[in-house]
Amino acid sequence: MSNVRRDFADDLLAFLPVGLSLAECRQPMSGFVEVVAKVAERRAVDARGLTVRARLHLPRVARSDGTVGRRVALAEVIRSARHLSADIAAIRGLVPSGEIRGLDDLRFVVYDDDKAFAVFSHLHYLRSARPGSLNFALVDRSSGLPVALCSATPLDWRRLGGVLERRFGVPPREVWDISRVYSFQVAPHSAISRLLAQVRRWFRRERRDASLLVTTVDPNMGFTGTSYRAANWQEWLRVRPRPYLYLNRQYISPRQLRQQFGTTNKDELRERLGVRLEISRAALLDSSIYCWRIRGATETVPSSELHRLRR
Template sequence: MLTTAVVAKADNAYLNPELPRTFRTEDSRTQFTDRLLDLAPPLWGVSRRELVVRTRLHLPCYADSAGRVGYLGALAVVTSNAARLRRDQHAVRHLIPRREYSLSDLEFRKVGEDADRVLGSLHYLRNARRGSLNFALVDKISGTPVTLCSVSPLEWKRVADQLALQFGLPQESVWDLSRVYSFDAAPPNAVSYLLAQVRKYFQKRGDVKLLTTVVDPNLGFTGSSYLASNWQRWITVRARPYLYYRGSYMSLRQMRVAFPAIRSIDELCAADRRARRSVVDLDDSWIFCCRIRGATERLAPEEQHRILR
């Protein structure tokens, strides 16, 4: 847990007259996040890469409608998420790789409880969906997962309807890649290699024709690992406000489980003072798709339909 001394030291470091007192959330995707987190690894002992994603996810909670966040608010996001990440890492400390790997050190496997523990603790969205299949590149000797993903039947009806209308793909033939996580110890091309192995797995099954996944550019993701693995961007999705409950991000799926009588983010925020939604404009999400057999078509921007959430 972060000590008062650590927080004070970080606070003093960032109250530099040469740095702005506020910044815009879109800046957090580039140089500002790097500057904001310069002290994070030596001070807090957490993965910088993971802390960057969690910081980007929670910054909009503190931003005004123009996207401005004060330094103290930004620092609060970093410190609180660093503390949570330390606790999360501690919960699965026996599963965290102790050395760096090359692809030759790893093998593809279908995995179970270990993947659930890693994804439930370290993935920024946490819990995987029920009925998911988990796959991983694991250490050939110890079986420790290094790069993981979770795949489940597509449930998102608007996406399913668009795929059926535009490509003639029935919903039951489409599965969704809902979680991907890679430890810092993984080789640079581990995710694209894992995705290629997952595709081969479904080729052998024969009942799935397409895989989908969501890429959120607001968190700094570009989809490069997907483009390297026969995936293409087919659909864009209008951004929905992020929801936070007691200061932590909450997905719509988690909200519906925790508050079954609540129908929308705005309704929850009106009913419970502990709930808060982002007010800054967010960029649209992207739906990347991968055909199980054959090349995946590349669509021009005008062919990529924009759907509502």
């Protein structure tokens, strides 16, 4: 906590209960969220972005029963704020700062790949961009700066593709994954829903070979899928959780591990990386797969009939 005055840190601890849990940290109205907001204000970073980053890294320090020490949780929030501040500074020229009065101030564009890569690699909570993506954005009409962005990537998850074909009649080659979504603090209400609707229209017009958009919503980050449901996406599947992985105290995805080390086998990675690799122990929630047919209505699936997919 070297970058935060000790008396300030002690004041923040009063907002966190003894026996703090990951479940409580996921709640939109909680002492944890209030603490994040105060740290974000002090560091001049987006509270929403900081909240998601902190939630991603708390499982690293959580006990197997899902509880986490108050001081440890606060240290993770402060560390995440420091990294987020550095990431914002690294791409300052792409960060919008003016007032956006409403959706009419924004224009839909197919966005520059290099700029999208910079935004997703620094500000998306996973801090990575997916190669081979098409990138879209709502940009400020005055400055041309992005306000909300997303990436669409050809589906490369074989098991999901197989289920979509068997249960819904959609060939995997016709499926595109909304693999990254990010909105800046200045984004007006419903910006993501508007962006997704424009992306669907673009695919309907430009890609006759595409018939379905999919995305994964992880409730462990506090995500609820509201923006997708507002744009008429439907939950079709659920995904069993797997532990989060961390390299040098930073989250790393299995895809990134495979790219860097040629394997996702935990035993091999432990042997090579030692204590640099950490694996979360607490139970995590299922993720949801939301789908949206590019042409025509998207059928609903009763919650009792949702297939549970294994990664």
